[in-house]
Amino acid sequence: MQALLDAIATMDRPTDAQRIFHGRGGLHPGCEHWTLDAYPPVWVLTSFAPVSEADLATVGEALQARWAQIAPGEPLNWVFQSRAEARSETRLMAGSVPNPHVVTEDGARYLVHVLRGQNHGLFLDMAEGRRWVRQHAAGQKVLNLFAYTCAFSVAALQGGARQVVNLDMSGGAIAIGQQNHALNGLAGASFLAHDLFSTWGKVNRLGPYGLVIVDPPSYQKGSFVATKDYARVLRRLPDLLRPGGHALLCLNAPELGPEFVQDTMREAAPELVFEQRLPNPSAFADVAPERALKVLLYRAPDLPPRPTAP
Known part of the structure; x- marks a missing residue:
């Protein structure tokens, strides 16, 4: 999990929706099941394998520490989606999700829905x-x-x-x-x-x-x-x-x-x-x-x- 934690520790504050960590690409041995996406102002962590509550707590602490550096005084919003064993479960881990939730990409605006379903709309x-x-x-x-x-x-x-x-x-x-x-x-x-x-x-x-x-x-x-x-x-x-x-x-x-x-x-x-x-x-x-x-x-x-x- 260290590669994921390293990516969190060095990431910038995103403005557009984007992927931050792509373990699925196979370039980070041991982290193949993890992805981290930014749908500002919400982070979405996904695992394609079963993970422990302790691992989630470790990631949450890393996100909180980095967020305090890049957005001091602002609340951390993050969601975890488990996609292990062909099932999907989504949990709000901290903060909140806007409703409606609108993100940007290259000047365009898109509605997303990160708390339901495997596909988030973009x-x-x-x-x-x-x-x-x-x-x-x-x-x-x-x-x-x-x-x-x-x-x-x-x-x-x-x-x-x-x-x-x-x-x-x-x-x-x-x-x-x-x-x-x-x-x-x-x-x-x-x-x-x-x-x-x-x-x-x-x-x-x-x-x-x-x-x-x-x-x-x-x-x-x-x-x-x-x-x-x-x-x-x-x-x-x-x-x-x-x-x-x-x-x-x-x-x-x-x-x-x-x-x-x-x-x-x-x-x-x-x-x-x-x-x-x-x-x-x-x-x-x-x-x-x-x-x-x-x-x-x-x-x-x-x-x-x-x-x-x-």
């Missing part, structure tokens, strides 16, 4: 993907598939996208996405709480798109299993994209490396050209990059040049 490892979208969305019509709470849409509209279509089968997630747009004073988005696989006709009629974002769960029983369903999405891309448009393909499944996406794309939509794999935030460094989040960028072919008149 995936911190996707920060570089949102940054790329913000930098490249100007003037584009964007399709955001598996939109969750629509953070990609917020980034796209802040980057100058002219329209974003958000689709997710969870009406609750889409409702939070609408609140995220209101928080940022953004217009130009539409929200579809539908099952993608029964909505292709509508999605196609709203296109074509200059950017399609595909960020599905790796395994969600009854809705999406990457090993059989990813190809069903990728084969639609040539019809969804305008010439020269981009597809941002995301996958967070440790058991599936980037070659899974690349091989599936070669079979499902061979005309799309691979451009690059986007980096993950440095805080998510991994001893085995193929196991970490995959964010791959593809481009549709341009229209052939018109023949010149004789």
Whole structure:
């Protein structure tokens, strides 16, 4: 646990939501089960293995000591989530959690909920993907598939996208996405709480798109299993994209490396050209990059040049 305690002892006061310690990356032997995230003004400690109350007390003391240095006089707020043995339990360990709880990232504001569920409303490892979208969305019509709470849409509209279509089968997630747009004073988005696989006709009629974002769960029983369903999405891309448009393909499944996406794309939509794999935030460094989040960028072919008149 020493690497976690060392990270706490040297961390700065965060302003944006971010990961502080990533034991899951395997770079800190003995700490593989720990992560520490900042959702200001709340710290979220997560363990993926059973831990003792004594260990939690040690971490709490370290957080309290460092917080007294970087935020003297302010109360410490921290939450512990146990995700051991495929079960999730969340406890408020000290202080309180704002309600509503709004965090920032690159000037954008997002609602989060750190006391319920395994997903908190904003995936911190996707920060570089949102940054790329913000930098490249100007003037584009964007399709955001598996939109969750629509953070990609917020980034796209802040980057100058002219329209974003958000689709997710969870009406609750889409409702939070609408609140995220209101928080940022953004217009130009539409929200579809539908099952993608029964909505292709509508999605196609709203296109074509200059950017399609595909960020599905790796395994969600009854809705999406990457090993059989990813190809069903990728084969639609040539019809969804305008010439020269981009597809941002995301996958967070440790058991599936980037070659899974690349091989599936070669079979499902061979005309799309691979451009690059986007980096993950440095805080998510991994001893085995193929196991970490995959964010791959593809481009549709341009229209052939018109023949010149004789």
